[in-house]
Amino acid sequence: MDENGIKAVALARIRREARGRNLPVVTSEFSLNGTGIRADLALLDRDTFYGVEIKSASDTLKRLPSQMEGYARYFDRTELIVAPKHLDSLGDIDLYGAKVWRAEASGNLDVLALGDLRRISGQWLLHLLTAEDERRANRAIEQHATELSPIDIDHARRAEFGRAFHKRYGPTSNRFWEAVRGRPIRVEDLKLLSRYHAERQQRQEIERERAQRWATWVEAMQSPSHAI
Template identity: 35%
Template sequence: MRDLDVRLAVRSRLRREHQDDMDTRVVEEMGIWNGAVRVDLAVINGEFVGYEIKSARDTLARLPNQASLYNAVFDRVNLVAAEKHLDHAIGEMPEWWGMISARSDGGGVRLEVLRLAGTNPAIEPLQLARLLWRDEALAILDRCDAARGVRSGTREKIAARLAETLSLDELRRQVRQCLKVRGSWLREPVSNQRHVTVGSEA
């Protein structure tokens, strides 16, 4: 069972779940932390949800580092893993992470939810603000009348101001809205999306 096999199964499930929801975007290989790490799939609607895939051919060596980065920005995270990984992962990952078993089934992949994802209790506002491109963050500050002093500043300075200015709930909402309207997937239903990536440079 390859990573691609699991990815296709997850993608298919997400499209079925959201095919009639024009407000949902499913993004593949989304870069966070300025591209330092990429989550396999992200769902953006009323929440920001990450899906990390570990097939039978993968190891869990990178997962602790990936988890620490995902935990800073996602509202919920789901680990989709081959059965051989799950006992170890359940003991190592935060209790609020969802756990989904992936196993070969008649030439395809069968997914089974073992634990529903809970709500992340410790989102980091600055890391969330850093998901935005410079012009996106500055536009939000302009609307809040809070851009004075940082308009010509670096992307990092603008992100810091944004994290200080908005409440966490409002920041989450603004970031989700920006991510949903970026690039070629604007107004595309999830059923029409293929391989789209949220860029990490601006």
């Protein structure tokens, strides 16, 4: 499987594990605060924020050490999914407590290491937001800061991060989960996780309508009845 194939399988597993409760808010290619690292998948499942890194057979592990360090800084849980060819090389890399899966060509994911679950500081999570969203969250917290203990402030920061993440990625996540409801998740479904996919579709539809109107007008102008 290539990266997108593994991503589709991973999302199918996530859906199965969430059966009976709300599906997590998910986005693809999530940027980690200007580090140059993009999580292949980022998910907010209730109060747990976790990231998924995928290394297919066509990938190298050259960037994996820095990626795992970055993931550990921002995610409560890190999940690493690797093709079998990479397994022998993982022993030399600090995975920072990541849960490790082996991606088989058959489409199965096998757990190799259970990994750690930590609780990232709410302040670190707020750094992942846009500058405006981070300022908005901090202003909301500052209104009650004198009444809150340090633990309460951290809870408030994580809650503000959750609200901002839901607001930014919730609509596309909901569209994705709704589109794949009751059927297998396919590689072509991944484009639905782009926040800009719907906007691009709308623009393309407008352009098609304009092109059709122009073609209709040109045809009408060239018709014999108009010439007369």
